[in-house]
Amino acid sequence: MLLLSLLLICTALNQLVQTDWTSCDSQVGVQMPNARLAQAGDLASLLELYRVAEVSSAAEPIERAERIWLEMLSHKGIAVFVSSVDAQIVANCMLITAPNLLRAGQHHGFLENVVTHPEFRGQGHGHAVVRAALAAAWNKDCYHVLLQSGRKDPRVHRFYQRCGFEPRLRIGYVVHNPTNLSLVGAGS
Numbered sequence: 344m345l346l347l348s349l350l351l352i353c354t355a356l357n358q359l360v361q362t363d364w365t366s367c368d369s370q371v372g373v374q375m376p377n378a379r380l381a382q383a384g385d386l387a388s389l390l391e392l393y394r395v396a397e398v399s400s401a402a403e404p405i406e407r408a409e410r411i412w413l414e415m416l417s418h419k420g421i422a423v424f425v426s427s428v429d430a431q432i433v434a435n436c437m438l439i440t441a442p443n444l445l446r447a448g449q450h451h452g453f454l455e456n457v458v459t460h461p462e463f464r465g466q467g468h469g470h471a472v473v474r475a476a477l478a479a480a481w482n483k484d485c486y487h488v489l490l491q492s493g494r495k496d497p498r499v500h501r502f503y504q505r506c507g508f509e510p511r512l513r514i515g516y517v518v519h520n521p522t523n524l525s526l527v528g529a530g531s
Contacts, residue, residue, distance in 0.1 A: 376466065378425065378426045378472045378475035379424065379425060379475075380424060383412070385432060386408065388427070389435060390408060391431075392432050393458060396458045396459070396460060421437060423438075423456075424436055424438070426471045428463065432460075433459065434463065434472045435458055436455070436469075438452060438479055438488070439455060440485060443486070447486075449484050451485060452480035452488035457469065457490070477506075477507070490508055
């Protein structure tokens, strides 16, 4: 209950001053890394994060990645959150929201591309971006936020559970584009 109250307070303060989305720890007074909405100039650092974190391959060539990045940033239903140390992005996640006629008209939220730099894991950066995304989802009146993971590492699943996600409530299904079969398995 205290964590929820602190999260609501942080969300309200961030909306008032319109600065970075800041994650709060349940221990009052503990400074956690900040998360903010990504900006156009973050692309190079974000691509470097993806490279060192060894997630599925990023869009190439760079011109294509730039077009996709600008499309993502301008899309009303997409918000990308990043946490950085100095000028280096060390964690990110993407919140996708969609309108819904069911659930009394509340939006759906989907969390994707949760990535933390290997050298910065366990320092709160992943929590910061996920908490910022969840705060944004609740602000958009999302009924829930769904997240799927194909990772086998139990530490990843413990991380998601500590962020508030409950496993095994739903069953996820995936169908791959048959023209992209060479990409199947690369971070699917």
